[in-house]
Amino acid sequence: MEKEQYQKLEQYVTPKPPYLKNVAKAFVVGGLICLIGQAVSLFYMVFFNFTEATVGNPTVATMVFFSMILTGIGLYKRIGQFAGAGSAVPVTGFGNAVISAAIEHRSEGFVLGVGSNLFKLAGSVVLFGVVSAFFVALIKYILVTLGVVSW
Amino acid sequence: MRHLIKTLLLCIGSMLLLSGCMEKEKFVVYGATTQGKDVEIIVKDADYVERATVIQFEDSMLVAVQIKPWRKWQKAKLEKKLQKQLDKKYPKQEILVSADYKIFYEANKIKKEQLENTKLNERLTKLKELAKEQT
Amino acid sequence: MVIIFPSKPSVLAGGVAAGPLEKRSIFSSYFDVLYDDERWQMKTNEQGHRQMVQEACQSAIKKLGVQNAEVDYFLGGDLVNQMTPTNFAARELAMPFIGLFSACATSVSSVIVASLLAELGAAKLALAGASSQHNAVERQFRYPVDYGAQKPQTAQWTVTAAGYALIGQHREDCPAIEAATVGKVVDYGMDDPFHMGAAMAPAAFQTIQCHLEQREQKIYHYDLILTGDLGQLGLKLLKGMFVENGVDNEELTILRDAGAEFYGQDEAFQSGASGAGCSAAVFFSYVLQQMRVGTYKHVLLVATGALLSPLSFQQGETIPCTAHAVELTMK
Known part of the structure; x- marks a missing residue:
């Protein structure tokens, strides 16, 4: 059997990923995570002195903490298998990427294991996040200087 | 799982329905001031404001508003717009317009607790400081 | 070979x-x-x-x-x-x-x-x-x-x-190794590390085909041809390749896959089991015991392997695969 022929057979046999179903699942679970996040930030605003402008930091910390607990007891990967992007895109997914790497590399010690592998998965998120933020800020700065838009 | 999602959606739906039925005072003015009694009219006139609580004390005024959901994208802009409008109308008043939920919540609390005089003044200055905090 | x-x-x-x-x-x-x-x-x-x-x-x-x-x-x-x-x-x-x-x-x-x-x-x-x-x-x-x-x-x-x-050394009451085929490394250009069955199926096909040809056998000469860890999709592909080669469907029931059967029909494991331990565990427990009992008298065990590393697929290389076979008989 030739390569092309086999690739045709492979495409015929392999089931198509259920995109619509995946999108719906991601929407519901991602939405639920954000709903919980909203509840957490409401909690911080009602019971502590945080405004909408300042509540972001404690909320993110709390959500990452929740995701740490869920990752630790092995539940987050199950949520991830069900929800896909729904649980990967919110900040809990970032937390999961960091914490799962930390758990994984605990056996190599704190410095060479946890320390150097903590951002194995999340490192590129941090890097490209910072780089793209820089370019977005640069473009906006140029536009403001030219008088096209205001801050 | 499917059952769980169904019940959850039902719960959220009924909650929305209930909260929609509860009629709340949408525009509140608390406290007295030397001028600016018709501030309520201006705020009511702004079509993007859903609810508002105005706290006044002597020459200080805090206008805490909640922007309508779909207009929230332009929250900062609308906030500024209202601030300008009010500054123009009452040049002698020290006005702060805030669309922040926390400020709105605290403003309502002041009204609920019926604070007066020094206590009211204290809370008001504190709130104004809080509203300016960045991170 | x-x-x-x-x-x-x-x-x-x-x-x-x-x-x-x-x-x-x-x-x-x-x-x-x-x-x-x-x-x-x-x-x-x-x-x-x-x-x-x-x-x-x-x-x-x-x-x-x-x-x-x-x-x-x-x-x-x-x-x-x-x-x-x-x-x-x-x-x-x-x-x-x-x-x-x-x-x-x-x-x-x-x-x-x-x-x-x-x-x-x-x-x-x-x-x-x-x-x-x-x-x-x-x-x-x-x-x-x-x-x-x-x-x-x-x-x-x-x-x-x-x-x-x-x-x-040979013993009458134990399954005997008659012949073996060392497989070539086959690459049909598959590059998805989450679809190993598709990468390995051609290797299994070539090894089985080669073994049968040189031993002058047909699939129906065997009681069981068991592949290692193609998974449900990989097994489908392997059967598909045999069908294209003119083998009829009934004969293909002899063809089974340890990985596809390992966890039953449990959807949590997606396409089935894999890993070196999958084929080894099934071959050296289930198959040996069934042969000793006499359920199967003539068996071909085909273990497939995907020869990739994380480095190789990140560098965009395709996944080369191999398959080795041993023929066991029981008197």
């Missing part, structure tokens, strides 16, 4: 150790040691992996009633970097050792080498097999175990299992 063994070395005993999830396997009643802790109460996954290899070897040795010192060669491998779990197990077992790597096909490639040693008369007893431990292998090839990435339907689950067999 086909090796024929005139002296017909026998598979004298098999030993299989498996982890907690493998209790859900439909073959679990055939396994010798089932552990509740996937780390075998060790500190790390790799240490647990080593312990599992030892347990599998020991149970094979115990079954035959011999001493460690009587075993002349220990041949095996796993999927972890530099195969340390197997190497360290060899240290504990204190046997002359050759580490072998053909990815998941190690379970059969080790048997082929052991049979050659037995044929040569160099080994009275040789231990051959392979193993894999889910956590240790996943971290090697994919993401951290607890990372919540969605696996596609085509993905397979690396099993936690070790299977080892003792191979020695």
